[in-house]
Amino acid sequence: xxxxxxxxxxxxxxxxxxxxTPVMTSQSIDDRxxxxxxxxxxxxxxxxxxxxxxxxxxxxxxxxxxxxxxxxTHSSGNHAQALAxxxxxxxxxxxxxMPRNAPEIKRNGVIGYGGIITMCEPTLQxxxxxxxxxxxxxxxxxxxxxxxxxxxxxxxxxxxxxxEEVSDLDIVIAPVGGGGLLSGTAMAAKFFSPATKVxxxxxxxxxxxxxxxxxxxxxxxxxxxxxDGLLTSLGDKTFPIxxxxxxxxxxxxxxxxxxxxxxxxxxxxxxxxxxxxVPLAAILKQREKFMGKKIGVILSGGNVDLxxxxxLISE
Amino acid sequence: xxxxxxxxxxxxxxxxxxxxTPVMTSQSIDDRxxxxxxxxxxxxxxxxxxxxxxxxxxxxxxxxxxxxxxxxTHSSGNHAQALAxxxxxxxxxxxxxMPRNAPEIKRNGVIGYGGIITMCEPTLQxxxxxxxxxxxxxxxxxxxxxxxxxxxxxxxxxxxxxxEEVSDLDIVIAPVGGGGLLSGTAMAAKFFSPATKVxxxxxxxxxxxxxxxxxxxxxxxxxxxxxDGLLTSLGDKTFPIxxxxxxxxxxxxxxxxxxxxxxxxxxxxxxxxxxxxVPLAAILKQREKFMGKKIGVILSGGNVDLxxxxxLISE
Numbered sequence: 001x002x003x004x005x006x007x008x009x010x011x012x013x014x015x016x017x018x019x020x021t022p023v024m025t026s027q028s029i030d031d032r033x034x035x036x037x038x039x040x041x042x043x044x045x046x047x048x049x050x051x052x053x054x055x056x057x058x059x060x061x062x063x064x065x066x067x068x069x070x071x072x073t074h075s076s077g078n079h080a081q082a083l084a085x086x087x088x089x090x091x092x093x094x095x096x097x098m099p100r101n102a103p104e105i106k107r108n109g110v111i112g113y114g115g116i117i118t119m120c121e122p123t124l125q126x127x128x129x130x131x132x133x134x135x136x137x138x139x140x141x142x143x144x145x146x147x148x149x150x151x152x153x154x155x156x157x158x159x160x161x162x163x164e165e166v167s168d169l170d171i172v173i174a175p176v177g178g179g180g181l182l183s184g185t186a187m188a189a190k191f192f193s194p195a196t197k198v199x200x201x202x203x204x205x206x207x208x209x210x211x212x213x214x215x216x217x218x219x220x221x222x223x224x225x226x227x228d229g230l231l232t233s234l235g236d237k238t239f240p241i242x243x244x245x246x247x248x249x250x251x252x253x254x255x256x257x258x259x260x261x262x263x264x265x266x267x268x269x270x271x272x273x274x275x276x277x278v279p280l281a282a283i284l285k286q287r288e289k290f291m292g293k294k295i296g297v298i299l300s301g302g303n304v305d306l307x308x309x310x311x312l313i314s315e
Numbered sequence: 316x317x318x319x320x321x322x323x324x325x326x327x328x329x330x331x332x333x334x335x336t337p338v339m340t341s342q343s344i345d346d347r348x349x350x351x352x353x354x355x356x357x358x359x360x361x362x363x364x365x366x367x368x369x370x371x372x373x374x375x376x377x378x379x380x381x382x383x384x385x386x387x388t389h390s391s392g393n394h395a396q397a398l399a400x401x402x403x404x405x406x407x408x409x410x411x412x413m414p415r416n417a418p419e420i421k422r423n424g425v426i427g428y429g430g431i432i433t434m435c436e437p438t439l440q441x442x443x444x445x446x447x448x449x450x451x452x453x454x455x456x457x458x459x460x461x462x463x464x465x466x467x468x469x470x471x472x473x474x475x476x477x478x479e480e481v482s483d484l485d486i487v488i489a490p491v492g493g494g495g496l497l498s499g500t501a502m503a504a505k506f507f508s509p510a511t512k513v514x515x516x517x518x519x520x521x522x523x524x525x526x527x528x529x530x531x532x533x534x535x536x537x538x539x540x541x542x543d544g545l546l547t548s549l550g551d552k553t554f555p556i557x558x559x560x561x562x563x564x565x566x567x568x569x570x571x572x573x574x575x576x577x578x579x580x581x582x583x584x585x586x587x588x589x590x591x592x593v594p595l596a597a598i599l600k601q602r603e604k605f606m607g608k609k610i611g612v613i614l615s616g617g618n619v620d621l622x623x624x625x626x627l628i629s630e
Contacts, residue, residue: 022337024359043584044339262621269358269586269617302584306577310625 002153002184002241004191010150011157014056017089021045021158023165028267033283034291038169039264040162043272043302047109049229050158050181050300051082051145057154058143059086067092072140074120074127076102077229078301079145084115095140097131099123105305146180147235155184162296163193171289172296173199175278176209176249177230179238181300186245196296199289200242200249201282203257208233209242210249226254226312229275229301248289250282257281258312264299265313273304274312317468317499317556319506325465326472329371332404336360336473338480343582348598349606353484355477358587358617362424364544365473365496365615366397366460372469373458374401382407387455389435389442391417392544393616394460399430410455412446414438420620461495462550470499477611478508486604487611488514490593491524491564492545494553496615501560511611514604515557515564516597518572523548524557525564541569541627544590544616563604565597572596577628579614588619589627 024039042050059071070093073083080096087094096115098107099122110117120130135142144151158181159172172189176182186198202209203225211219218239223231234242252260257274260281264272276299283290283297339354357365374386385408388398395411402409411430413422414437425432435445450457459466473496474487487504491497501513517524518540526534533554538546549557567575572589575596579587591614598605598612 027361048584265586265621269363271580271584271586306580306625307629310622310629313625314622 002149002156002187006153007156007160007188007191010057010153011160013060014053014154014157017056017086018052019045020161023162024268024270026268029263029280032263033295034287035293035295037283038162038166038296039268040158040296040298041270042158043270043276043299047078047081047085048301048303049078049082050155050298051078052085053157054151054154054180055079055082055086055143056089058148058150059083059090061150062141066141069139069141070094071143072131072134072138073097073143073145074131075145076106078303080106080115081109081113083143084110084113087115088113093140095134095138097127097134099127103305146178146232147237149237152180152184152187152238155181156188158298159185159188159296160192162298163188163196166296168294169193169196169296170293171197171199172298173201173279173282174298175227175230175275175300176200176202176242177206177275178232179209179234179242181298182246183238183241185298186241190245197247198245199282200246201278202249202251203227203230203278204251204253206231207251210251212239213243213246213249216243225257227257227275227278229273230278250286252278252281252285256285258315260284262313271302271304272299273301276300276302317464317471317502321468322471322475322503322506325372325468326475328375329368329469329472332371332401333367334360335476338477339583339585341583344578344595347578348610349602350608350610353477353481353611354583355473355611355613356585357473358585358591358614362393362396362400363616363618364393364397365470365613366393367400368472369466369469369495370394370397370401370458371404373463373465374398374405376465377456381456384454384456385409386458387446387450387453388412388458388460389446390460391421393618395421395430396424396428398458399425399428402430403428408453408455410449410453412442412449414442418620461493461547462552464552467495467499467502467553470496471503473613474500474503474611475507477613478503478511481611483609484508484511484611485608486512486514487613488516488594488597489613490542490545490590490615491515491517491557492521492590493547494524494549494557496613497561498553498556500613501556505560512562513560514597515561516593517564517566518542518545518593519566519568521546522566525566527554528558528561528564531558540572542572542590542593544588545593565601567593567596567600571600573627573630575599576624580628586617586619587614588616591615591617
C-alpha cells in the first residue's frame with residue numbers, strides 16, 4: 001500500500017534520476033480562471049512526462065536478482081519510453097511490447113533508450129499474450145503502467161513537489177486515464193496537504209472514471225479521444241484510492257481539450273500534449289468550482305506530434 | 316551611456332513589473348551541441364518577450380511631467396505590446412503607430428493593454444511621419460524600440476539575471492536585429508561576467524550586423540527572413556557597443572532557424588518564436604566554436620502565430 005513513508009522514500013530513491021520540474025504561473029490563465037493557478041510542469045520531465053517517476057521508482061524497487069533479468073511492459077505511449085529509460089539508467093534490459101501501428105516516433109524513442117521491442121497486433125489480447133510470452137522467455141519483471149503500487153507511489157512525487165513549493169492549495173487537479181497519476185496525487189494530498197481537495201479531468205470519450213465514481217464500481221467505456229494518454233480504464237489498485245480520495249471527476253470534450261492546449265501553448269508558451277491539457281479544460285468548463293481558489297494543476301506531459309497538433313489547432 | 320550602476324538601477328526599477336524568467340537546461344540540446352547550454356527563457360517574460368524589460372525601464376525613467384503626456388512608438392511587433400503594457404502599469408497613455416498590414420493578433424495585443432493605435436501605410440516613411448504627427452499632437456515621449464539607452468539598459472537585465480544564476484559561462488549568445496538586446500547583453504557581460512565572450516546570431520536574409528562588423532561601419536541589408544523580430548538594422552547607439560564588445564556574428568538560413576525552433580519545441584517543450592531560435596541555430600551551425608563550452612543563450616521571445624509556426628515545422 002501507499003503510505004507517507006513510501007512516498008518520501010520513493011522521492012529520495014528517484015531524485016537523482018528525475019527533474020524537479022518547475023511550477024509556473026500565468027496572469028492570462030489566472031484571468032481566464034478567476035483564481036490563482038499553479039502549473040506543475042511534468043511536460044519538462046525526463047521522457048517528456050510524469051511517467052519517468054513511476055517507472056524509475058518501480059525499477060529501483062526491484063531486488064538485485066530481479067533487476068538482472070530486466071523489465072517488460074506493453075505500451076505504445078509514454079510509459080514505454082519511461083521504462084526503457086529507467087532500465088537504461090540502471091544498465092538492465094527492457095522488453096517493450098508495442099502494437100504494429102504504434103507511431104514511428106514512439107518506437108524510435110524506445111529504441112533510443114535501448115529498449116528491445118516486440119511487435120504485436122493492435123489488440124489488448126495480442127498485447128497481453130505477447131507480453132506473457134516475452135516474460136516467460138526472459139524472466140523479466142512486468143511493470144504495469146499504472147496498476148502497480150511502486151508506479152503509483154512514484155507518480156505521487158509530482159504532487160509532493162508541488163505541495164512543497166506552493167502551500168495552502170485549495171484544489172489539486174490531475175488527468176485520469178488508468179489512474180496511476182491521479183491515485184498518486186490523491187495519496188500525496190492526503191499525506192502532505194490534507195486540506196487540499198483532489199479533482200480529476202477526464203475526456204468525455206473515455207469517461208470510465210466519471211461513471212465508476214457514480215456507480216461505485218469499475219466501469220468500462222469507449223476509448224475515443226484525442227487525449228491518447230487517457231484512453232485506458234481504471235485498475236483494481238487505482239480505483240479504490242480514487243473512489244475514496246477524489247472529490248470530483250469533470251469530463252471534457254475534445255474541442256475543450258484543444259482550446260485549453262492552445263491556451264497553454266499561446267499564453268504560457270509551453271508545449272503540453274492533449275492529455276496534459278485536460279485538467280485546465282476541466283477548470284475552464286466548470287469555472288464556478290474554481291473561482292477565487294488556489295489551484296494546483298498537474299500538466300502531465302508534452303509528447304505530441306507537432307503535425308497532428310497543427311491539424312487540431314487549425315480546425 | 317550604459318554603466319554597471321545604470322544596469323543595476325534599471326534592474327531594481329523594473330523588478331516589480333517583470334518576471335525573473337527561469338534558466339532551463341536540456342540533455343537533448345547539450346548532446347546536440349556537445350557543450351552545456353543554459354537557456355534564459357525570455358519567451359516566458361511578460362508580453363512574451365524581453366522587450367518588456369527595456370520598455371518598462373524607459374517608461375519608469377521618464378520625469379513625472381513627461382510621464383503625464385504618455386509615450387509613443389511605431390512598431391508592429393513585441394515592442395508595441397511591451398510599451399503599451401508599461402504605460403498601462405503606470406496609468407499613462409500609449410500611442411502606437413502600426414502599419415495597416417500588421418497582424419490582427421498584434422493589434423489586439425496592443426488594444427488589450429489600452430494602447431491607442433494610429434494606422435499608417437506599411438513604409439518606414441509613413442511610420443515616421445505618422446509618429447511625428449502623433450507626438451506633435453499629444454506631446455508624448457517617443458520610446459524607440461532599440462536605439463535608446465534606457466531601453467538598451469533594460470534589455471541588459473536579462474543577461475544580468477543569467478550571470479547571477481550561472482557562473483563561469485564561456486559564451487553568451489543573443490539574436491541581433493536593431494541591436495538593443497545584443498548591446499545590452501554585451502554590456503551586462505562586460506560588467507558582470509567579463510570573461511564571458513559575447514556572440515550573436517543573425518538571419519542571413521537580414522545580415523546587416525554581420526556585414527557592419529566586417530566593414531567597420533553601419534551597413535544596411537535586405538530584410539527577408541522568417542525571423543520577423545530581427546529585420547531592422549543596427550542603430551547609431553547600438554552599433555558602437557556591438558562593434559567593440561561582440562566577438563562574432565553568425566548568420567543562419569531560415570531552414571536552420573526552423574530546425575532550431577523545432578528542436579526547442581519538441582525536446583525542450585517550450586514555444587520559441589523564429590527570432591528566438593536564431594542563437595541556437597547559430598550554435599548548431601558552427602558547433603566547433605561551442606563544443607565543450609558553457610554557453611548562455613538568450614531565448615528572446617515566444618510570440619508566434621501557432622498555425623504559421625506549425626506549418627513551418629511540418630514542412
